[in-house]
Amino acid sequence: xxxxxxxxxxxxxxxxxxxxxxxxxxxxxxxxxxxxxxxxxxxxxxxxxxxxxxxxxxxxxxxxxxxxxxxxxxxxxxxxxxxxxxxxxxxxxxxxxxxxxxxxxxxxxxxxxxxxxxxxxxxxxxxxxxxxxxxxxxxxxxxxxxxxxxxxxxxxxxxxxxxxxxxxxxxxxxxxxxxxxxxxxxxxxxxxxxxxxxxxxxxxxxxxxxxxxxxxxxxxxxxxxxxxxxxxxxxxxxxxxxxxxxxxxxxxxxxxxxxxxxxxxxxxxxxxxxxxxxxxxxxxxxxxxxxxxxxxxxxxxxxxxx
Amino acid sequence: xxxxxxxxxxxxxxxxxxxxxxxxxxxxxxxxxxxxxxxxxxxxxxxxxxxxxxxxxxxxxxxxxxxxxxxxxxxxxxxxxxxxxxxxxxxxxxxxxxxxxxxxxxxxxxxxxxxxxxxxxxxxxxxxxxxxxxxxxxxxxxxxxxxxxxxxxxxxxxxxxxxxxxxxxxxxxxxxxxxxxxxxxxxxxxxxxxxxxxxxxxxxxxxxxxxxxxxxxxxxxxxxxxxxxxxxxxxxxxxxxxxxxxxxxxxxxxxxxxxxxxxxxxxxxxxxxxxxxxxxxxxxxxxxxxx
Numbered sequence: 001x002x003x004x005x006x007x008x009x010x011x012x013x014x015x016x017x018x019x020x021x022x023x024x025x026x027x028x029x030x031x032x033x034x035x036x037x038x039x040x041x042x043x044x045x046x047x048x049x050x051x052x053x054x055x056x057x058x059x060x061x062x063x064x065x066x067x068x069x070x071x072x073x074x075x076x077x078x079x080x081x082x083x084x085x086x087x088x089x090x091x092x093x094x095x096x097x098x099x100x101x102x103x104x105x106x107x108x109x110x111x112x113x114x115x116x117x118x119x120x121x122x123x124x125x126x127x128x129x130x131x132x133x134x135x136x137x138x139x140x141x142x143x144x145x146x147x148x149x150x151x152x153x154x155x156x157x158x159x160x161x162x163x164x165x166x167x168x169x170x171x172x173x174x175x176x177x178x179x180x181x182x183x184x185x186x187x188x189x190x191x192x193x194x195x196x197x198x199x200x201x202x203x204x205x206x207x208x209x210x211x212x213x214x215x216x217x218x219x220x221x222x223x224x225x226x227x228x229x230x231x232x233x234x235x236x237x238x239x240x241x242x243x244x245x246x247x248x249x250x251x252x253x254x255x256x257x258x259x260x261x262x263x264x265x266x267x268x269x270x271x272x273x274x275x276x277x278x279x280x281x282x283x284x285x286x287x288x289x290x291x292x293x294x295x296x297x298x299x300x301x302x303x304x305x306x
Numbered sequence: 307x308x309x310x311x312x313x314x315x316x317x318x319x320x321x322x323x324x325x326x327x328x329x330x331x332x333x334x335x336x337x338x339x340x341x342x343x344x345x346x347x348x349x350x351x352x353x354x355x356x357x358x359x360x361x362x363x364x365x366x367x368x369x370x371x372x373x374x375x376x377x378x379x380x381x382x383x384x385x386x387x388x389x390x391x392x393x394x395x396x397x398x399x400x401x402x403x404x405x406x407x408x409x410x411x412x413x414x415x416x417x418x419x420x421x422x423x424x425x426x427x428x429x430x431x432x433x434x435x436x437x438x439x440x441x442x443x444x445x446x447x448x449x450x451x452x453x454x455x456x457x458x459x460x461x462x463x464x465x466x467x468x469x470x471x472x473x474x475x476x477x478x479x480x481x482x483x484x485x486x487x488x489x490x491x492x493x494x495x496x497x498x499x500x501x502x503x504x505x506x507x508x509x510x511x512x513x514x515x516x517x518x519x520x521x522x523x524x525x526x527x528x529x530x531x532x533x534x535x536x537x538x539x540x541x542x543x544x545x546x547x548x549x550x551x552x553x554x555x556x557x558x559x560x561x562x563x564x565x566x567x568x569x570x571x572x573x574x575x576x577x578x579x580x581x582x583x584x585x586x587x588x589x590x591x592x593x594x595x596x597x
Contacts, residue, residue, distance in 0.1 A: 010596075049413040052596040072417050080413040086406035090323040099319065102312035103414040147410070 001062050001077065001154040002027050003048070003186050008057035010043050010210075017043040018210040020057070025155075025186045025203075030177055032201035033190040036302065040210035041190040042083050045159045048188075049080045061155065076105055079148035083159040083190075085140040089133035093124055093143055096132060100147040118146040121176070123169075137164040149176060156180060158189045162196045174200045194298040208302055225300055232270050235259035235286035236277060245280045246273065261290065309416045313424030316411065320401070321394060321432055330390050334440035337447035388536065390436065391472035392496020394429045395479030397489030399592075404487070408597055418593050422480075422585075429476055430469050437465030460543050467542045471535035473581045475499065481588045503532035524552075524564070528572035531580035538577065541570040 003025040010018045018040040025031040033041050046052035048059045050072065059066040061074050087096060097115035106114060119125050122142045132140060141164045149156060156177075162170050177187055177200055191197050197204070198218070205215040214221055235258050236242045242260055246253055251273070254261040264270045274284055321327050399422075402408035411421060441461045475496050483492020507526040527533040544552070544566055552564045 012596075046409075046596070051409055051412055053594060072415055074415075075413065076415040078413070080410075082406060082409050082413075084406060087410065088320070088402075088405045088407045090320065090405075095319065099312065099316045100410060100414070102315055103309060103411055103416060105309045105312065105415060144410075 001186055003155050003188060004060040004063075005044065005048065006058045006060065008044065008047055008054050008059070010040075010047060010052055010054045016210050018047070018054070018207075021205075021207065021210065021212060022057075023205040023212065023215050025188050027186050028181055028184045029202040030181050030187040030189060030200055032194075032197040032204035033188060033207065034192070034194050034197065034204055034298065035190075035207040036192050038209075039192075039207045041192075041207065042159055043210070044207075045080070045083075045157055045188075045190065048157055049075065049078065077154045078157060079150060079153040079155070080157045081141075081144045081148035081159065081161055083163070085137045085144060085164050087132050087140055087144060089131065092129055092131050093119065093135070094128040096143060097147055101150070114150055118150055121149070122146040138166055138169070141165055142169065145173065149180065154185055156185060156187045156189075158187065160190055160192070162191060170196070206298060206301060213301055221298075221301075230264045230266070230270065231290040232262050232264055232273070233259055233286070233288045233290055234262060234273065234277070234284060237283040237285070241280065242277055242282055245276060245282070249273075249276060259286070309414065310420050310424045312414075313411065313416060313421055314428050316407075317398070317425045317428035318432070320407075321428070326393055327432075330386065330393070331436055331439060333386050334436060335443050337440075337444050338450065342450060386440075387433075387437065387468050387472060388475060388500040388532075389497065390433060391429075391475040392479045392493050392500070394432070395472075395476035396483040396492025396494075396496055398425050398429060398476070398480040398483065398492075400480075400483035400487060400489040400492055403484060403597070404489075412597065419589050422589060422592060426473070426476060426480075426585075430473065433472055433476075434465050434469040437468045438462065441465045460546070463546065464539050464543060467539050468535075471538045471577060474531040474535060474577065474584055477581065477584045477588055481584070481591070484592070499532055500536075503530050504536075506530065507533050524569055528569065528576050531577055531584075534573040534576045534580075538573050541566055541573055545570045 004022075005024075006022050008018050008021040009016070021040065021044060023031065023033075033044060035041055043052055047054045047057075048066065050066065054067070061077065064074060065071050066074050091099065094115055097118055098111045101111035101114045102108070104111075115128075119128055122145060124139075124142060124146060127135060127139065127143075132143065135143065141161070145158070145161060148158065158177075161173055165173060177189065181187055181202070189197060189201070194204075201218070203215075203217045204221065206213045206221075214224065216224075233256065234242070239255055239258060239260060243253055243255065246260065246262060252263045262273060264273060270287065270289075274287060277284055399408065402411065408421075412418065438461075441464055445458065445461050478499060479492040479496035482495040483489050486492070507530065510526050524537060527537045543549075550566060552566055553561050
């Protein structure tokens with residue numbers, strides 16, 4: 001089921017939050033909506049689920065508009081997790097999940113079963129009798145994801161889903177998203193950091209001040225901006241010698257602590273650098289990637305559109 | 307319909323999770339204390355017809371018209387109905403706005419109108435239950451204080467009238483609470499509207515001179531929905547128990563005989579029409595609002 005946002009525009013007084021935004025999330029794919037804070041990502045999500053009434057434009061689910069008076073029915077196919085990790089604090093986790101599924105139109109029995117299933121997927125079983133007010137932000141975020149990422153939905157809208165999650169859950173959520181996409185679901189996911197999503201998205205739309213600055217696949221983004229660079233930190237026993245070795249190979253270098261920061265074009269090139277250092281009698285203690293390629297391309301893109 | 311049930315369950319859970327709900331239920335038991343006090347410390351003293359102005363101002367009901375028969379059934383409930391309606395109306399939408407509940411619920415396959423409808427129905431139903439408890443307590447209190455109580459049929463009926471009569475105040479408090487984003491503002495506005503309504507009724511009454519004051523105050527309920535809501539329990543009780551005229555005492559000591567049919571119908575029509583109008587404008591505002 002494809003989700004299509006067409007010419008969406010929303011203003012708040014003189015402020016244009018989103019300006020004729022258009023993109024498409026194909027069936028079975030993960031689409032990233034990326035932009036700095038205040039770029040209009042949350043307004044876009046809220047417009048799709050009907051929390052914000054757009055001034056212009058449309059949101060289509062397999063060609064059927066979500067914004068018509070009857071469009072609310074289509075929302076039973078959508079799972080939405082909002083940006084802020086806030087939820088009614090007076091409810092226990094089990095009650096919250098149950099009531100959210102009831103609001104989805106499930107029967108009491110189905111809602112209870114689904115609450116159990118969702119809590120298991122998101123590691124919440126031990127918190128089922130705990131009030132939401134007693135959970136950490138990260139745990140509340142998992143509860144919100146649990147009410148959104150249920151199997152019967154075909155489209156998932158996740159606004160900043162990784163914010164507040166610990167690294168273990170970031171990896172698990174990525175894996176859940178990949179699995180859902182593999183099953184044919186369409187997923188729209190946002191972040192203000194490209195590196196959070198780079199590993200998981202098939203395509204992306206980058207917005208700034210509510211305007212699309214790029215929309216397409218990762219490969220198209222790389223093609224548009226030229227080959228991106230990896231910034232790598234290499235710790236060695238003799239930084240001076242290392243600088244000389246890599247300098248002779250025409251690499252751009254910065255010295256830092258007991259090592260060097262080097263710009264490389266690819267992972268193969270990183271291997272070549274390490275090999276060169278070892279061949280010259282240097283001991284390499286650590287190799288760490290500081291910035292992943294697309295992130296830099298993304299920053300370049302944002303800077304260029306000021 | 308399934309989704310509406312979901313909203314009803316959500317609102318029910320929200321209200322019963324509040325401490326103030328249990329405070330309100332506890333308040334419903336207060337008439338028993340009053341009844342015991344009356345029985346032991348001077349039956350009827352200080353509650354006679356000479357205090358009718360106070361009763362009328364606070365409850366929209368001159369106490370003496372019932373001759374004590376169903377006194378507690380009416381007064382015991384009406385005394386806190388407006389607080390309850392303002393309290394739960396005030397945070398009906400505003401609290402969901404604050405804790406993200408509104409965003410989550412409206413992202414579900416639920417129409418905004420169903421959200422308001424489901425919440426209002428739940429508040430009205432819970433008000434009915436609390437009023438019913440209050441009404442039974444009031445009946446028991448009546449037995450304690452004054453022995454035999456007439457018109458027991460009113461015990462389940464009056465809470466229904468009061469719950470329906472609360473609708474304008476619930477909706478107005480909900481609207482103000484949602485508009486300001488503050489449940490407290492919703493509550494205080496509801497209470498403020500109640501006192502404003504009573505005060506205007508008093509001023510309107512005064513312009514008629516001493517003999518027509520109460521008549522004017524009761525008449526005012528035909529145009530003011532808040533006033534209508536506070537006097538409907540009285541009017542409905544009288545109508546259903548066959549009382550066709552009110553004897554309204556004036557400050558000068560004379561008594562005005564006043565027919566109630568017109569007033570009864572007028573107040574109900576006012577309540578129904580005002581409820582529809584307020585609901586219409588609230589829904590219109592809510593439908594266009596971005597959250």
